[in-house]
Amino acid sequence: MSQFDAIFQPLAINKLTIRNRVISTAHAEVYATENGMPTERYIKYYEEKAKGGIGLCVCGGSSLYP
DSSP: OOTTGGGGSOEEETTEEESSSOEEOOOOOOOBOTTSOBOHHHHHHHHHHHHHTOSEEOOOSOOSOO
């Protein structure tokens, strides 16, 4: 067993279970509008990260409300 095997194991945080311990921290990907609203490209960016196996993505530089 490798010392890194735990990174691919699920992690429970209260009632949320993350599929692994691979995390993408918030960063400025600059795919939002001037007002900080998400664009289709922004959404696709995070969809592809999830498909690639990231367990948790922390989004940065966007808004949910105008």
